[in-house]
Amino acid sequence: MRYSLSSMAFGARRSSLLGTAHRSACVAPSAGLLVSWRPRACAPRPRAREVTDVCGPDEFGRRARLPRFRSTGGGHHICSRDSLQISTLVCSTKLTQNVDLLGLLKWRSNIRALNENLKKLMKVDGGEVVKFLQDTLDALFSIMMEFSDSNTYDKLVFDALVFLIGLIADRKFQHFNAVLEAYIRQHFSATLAYKKLLSVLTEYVDTASRGLDCEPLKRAFKALEYIFKFTVRSRCLYSQLYEGKEKKEYDDSVRILLEKFNVLMKSPLEGNTLLMQGASLKYLPMILQDVATTFDPVLLSHLLHDFIRSLPPDRLMKQKLQSMTAIVGTQLFKMEGKTF
Known part of the structure; x- marks a missing residue:
């Protein structure tokens, strides 16, 4: 001008x-x-x-x-x-200019495109996503709560959450780990999320235990620790809100999931199954600290015993020993007054 x-x-x-x-x-x-x-x-x-x-x-x-x-x-x-x-020069410090990410953040304005926007999120540049990490997490869990009576978007939201956690695990974005931890403790409020997360994860493990390829589970293993942090936090919030209601249903869901892992460990198949077994040995001990706060530790210890024993003796010996060492190092193994 x-x-x-x-x-x-x-x-x-x-x-x-x-x-x-x-x-x-x-x-x-x-x-x-x-x-x-x-x-x-x-x-x-x-x-x-x-x-x-x-x-x-x-x-x-x-x-x-x-x-x-x-x-x-x-x-x-x-x-x-x-x-x-x-x-x-106009610059927003609140809303992203990325069309795909913005479509998810404003998902309520165009629910018809929600399925597509959830898929597009996993193609957005990681640097742009982590800048709006809290807003993106809020959007994902809002979708879960909005469609709590339907499983239409459960897998897509689960996969998107795994994508976000995977970004934080990247060395380039590790400094956002504190942001994720703070979000779980202070901002996360989806009381029904634990049902959705356990349901999707159980289905993925069941698919792998039948010898079928399950690519989403491969990605989920690296995010397993934080998946259970969200799960346990969600259950705690639900229990506080409804005074311990549906405790048995929660225990059954966790038990069924761990039993599916044990079935997976029994498989003699090679290829993808062997990779899944190795990943299970590596990442499952990471969830014990959180799971033990909401699940019977005695039952949990028995399931872990079966988990290790289910693997054939001549299979993944090194990984099995490393997994046992990690389990022994958890608070579950150090609890007093418990008979395991």
Whole structure:
């Protein structure tokens, strides 16, 4: 945009806009606004004296006054060809400009596209997602709560959550781990999420235990620790809200899931099954600390015993020993007054 100084006003006083009678000046009246005066060459003219023009109202309804000059003596004066150029930059610190991520954050405005937006989330650049980590997590768990009576979006939301947790596990974004921990402790409030998370995970493990390829479970293993942090926190919130209601249903869900893991460990199949067994040995001990706070530790210890014993003796010996070492190092193994 270009404005002639001899005919229009910008709403600033002479001292802040023109300063002294130098040939160039630059001021920033507000954040994100750059005003630059780029005069064109004029022939020397006599010294000018100031005359004020009153122009139309500015954006605040005030009538601006613009200094102009008439020649009274030696020196230079502002040429009518001088121009004022304004550049602005608008930057949001709240909403992303990424269309795919924005579609998920505003999912309520277009529920028909929710299925597609959940899939697109997993293609968004990680750096953009982690900047809006809390908003994205809020959106995912809001979807879970909104469709608590349906499983239409359960797997997509679960996979999207695994994607987010996987980003935090990346070395490049490890400093966001504290943000995720704080979110679980202070902001997370989805009381029904534990039902959805356990249901999807059990289905994935069951698929793998039957020798079928289950790519989502491969990704979920790396996020298993935080999946159970969300699960346990959700159950605790639900129990506090409804005074321990549905405790048996919760215990049954956890028990069935662990029994599915034990079935997986018994399989003699190679290939993907062997990979799944190795991942189970590595990542399952990581959930024990949280699970033991809401699940019977004695029953949990028996299920873990079966978990280790289910693996054939000549299979994954090194991984089995590492898993047993990790289990022994948990608080579950150190509990007093418990017979395991």
